[in-house]
Amino acid sequence: MDLSQQIKTCIDGKREHYTTLLQRMVQQPSTVGNEQGVQTIVAEKLHELDLEVDVWEPDYQTLSQNPFFNSTRKSFKGSPNVVGVLPGSGGGHSIMLNGHIDVVPAGDLDPWEDDPFSGKVKDGKLFGRGATDMKGGNLALIIALETIKEMNLTLKGDIIFCSVIEEESGGSGTLSAIEKGYKADVALIPEPSQMKIFPKQQGSNWFRLKVKGISAHGGTRYEGVSAIDKGVLVYQTLLELEKKRNDRITDPLYADNPIPIPLNVGSFKGGYFPSAVPDHVEIEGRYGIAPGETIEEARQEFEDTLANLAEKDPWFQKHPVEVEWFGLRLPPGDCPLNHAFMDVLKATYTSIKQEEPVIAGSTWGTDGGLLTQAGDIPSVIFGPGTTSMAHFANEYIELDKIFETAEIITHAIIEWCNTNK
């Protein structure tokens, strides 16, 4: 029996066991601040697999000094990270398996057909908030670890499995793992990519702009200056900036993407009374950041563009647009296309699936950005879930996809960790 066959047999024999484990994980509503329950299940599992298990609550005082820190929390009490290490015998490549355990809130309950944390299985799908984003992916990693243990393989390189908190709220969990010194030659993150391979991941940063005008009575509106007029000019300038930034992107990975790094204006709000000239507009949005670009470089280009508005309209000379960066801030993630792990992953995928994998760039940010930029670990996304399921009601994951992904990952890890450095 060849390696692939052995892996498949191992996994197939424990499908029910894994399904139950995922149900238990999904039934823990691990929204921000409520991660303890599911992390306990994960840690128990890692102990059972005889890994070196590390459980800790990130220290706010230390972590908040990190320039990549981005959280509104003031404490991580009750929100532990869990890491399990399977040390290699030496000489091989190491890999970090990273998956976030936090989930976004269930949101409006009306559209949910079942309890959002039911973990119900129906027609080969497991339902619940976090099933696709990304506890199903995390399960694929656990399956890989368990399969390697079951097969009694001792690999040369280390495997570091990180079950992290806070990905949905700024990445403090992964940042804390990096600060603790966890490091590897490559990172694999099974975010919901529909089994596509994303060696590049879009970063993003939220912005808030304040545009000023001068109020006046609507009947003599020419006595005022409409902040909406000025805000429209700002809006058009942002669209031009988006075009300029995207025109620069020639990476064939993005060939099929009409706007690889979108600048999305999410809201435009100004004015207070029908009969008054509006004296302020607030614009909020999400600024896409290209793989290979730092957040600082991207912000600088954005701020410079708005500072140059006075060339279009002298109003902005004395009333410059105020720029605030807030909320979401995810650096872009990146693994060079010619990285050796990419070859391993692609070859494994092709041999198991009997077709070439789709290689693309993700349109969303992940903890891979922090791993790439703060941890200096090239990061690849490859997971069983579906993007369009994430954050929506009736979220589910197809169980078969998890097992298939687990097969490929297990195989790729064995290949990678047994290759000499």
Place this chain on the structure above:
Amino acid sequence: MDLSQQIKTCIDGKREHYTTLLQRMVQQPSTVGNEQGVQTIVAEKLHELDLEVDVWEPDYQTLSQNPFFNSTRKSFKGSPNVVGVLPGSGGGHSIMLNGHIDVVPAGDLDPWEDDPFSGKVKDGKLFGRGATDMKGGNLALIIALETIKEMNLTLKGDIIFCSVIEEESGGSGTLSAIEKGYKADVALIPEPSQMKIFPKQQGSNWFRLKVKGISAHGGTRYEGVSAIDKGVLVYQTLLELEKKRNDRITDPLYADNPIPIPLNVGSFKGGYFPSAVPDHVEIEGRYGIAPGETIEEARQEFEDTLANLAEKDPWFQKHPVEVEWFGLRLPPGDCPLNHAFMDVLKATYTSIKQEEPVIAGSTWGTDGGLLTQAGDIPSVIFGPGTTSMAHFANEYIELDKIFETAEIITHAIIEWCNTNK
């Protein structure tokens, strides 16, 4: 002693009396629903002058059937109108003297140096909400009535003095007076015109537009349709409509006015989340209506323009802009420039002030619109207050301006009402 001198002597002798009366009127905070107190003072004064006094609360059931009715109130209990009639001996022109007794709320108290309803007199100015808009104007009318009585003049035409409620909230007070049958050959409204004569008054109507888009994740914004994008197009179309409508206005009265009938977009609000493509935008504003135009005609042009948006962008074919007319709705007011009363008023002004009056169009709506369109009474604005004081903190009126306006009005009424029809 000529007539002007007699009038001036009468008024000057009672300056203190009138100042105290205005103080008492301003000290009554006659915001919507609280008009009873000041109307009692007005009615007492009219009785004292031996006028035929009519005090009534408008009947909601009847009034709300009127196509010009525009109020959110369901009852006018406790909010009386007061009318005082000084009948003429017959054969002369009649005049309606119309002034609203309601005031807008004091608003934020911080910027007020005194109690907003203090009626404090300092340096020839009387302070308080409603002093300029328009109890000072109403006082000028009362002075005119009292002066005519004091001079023991019996005029040929009737004088109908209306102290009305609800001007600031849609004009129900004046509409009720029209429905009760009060009618004259001309109406004079001493709204704060800074003693300019406004034979034409801009009307206005508030609008609310709903513009649709399709939501999507900001990272793949090209999968959605930004309602802000579409809203900007709507906004630009409104500006074009404003230009088209104003280009048509060739009346020399508006020669100095850069936008005689502005279309003011007061607010533009859309979107809900930085990382989401906005699926709706709501635009509110004030649509200026030209003297001589009906509200229906103006609305039709507005709605047709938005209905034609599909020619610019096929999106609007299936997602037309929803138009709602709400809140303020004031028809434009109008007195023909060649109306005989205009000649009387201009000549009186010139003889007393020894300078030509400024004749212009008001940039705001008044009850003159209802008098013109619902009552068929040509209406002229001429008052002592200052537009820029109205609705602001520390509102005041210069007492001298009231007395000067009263002199001109008294003289003009005598001339007008003694002219045979």
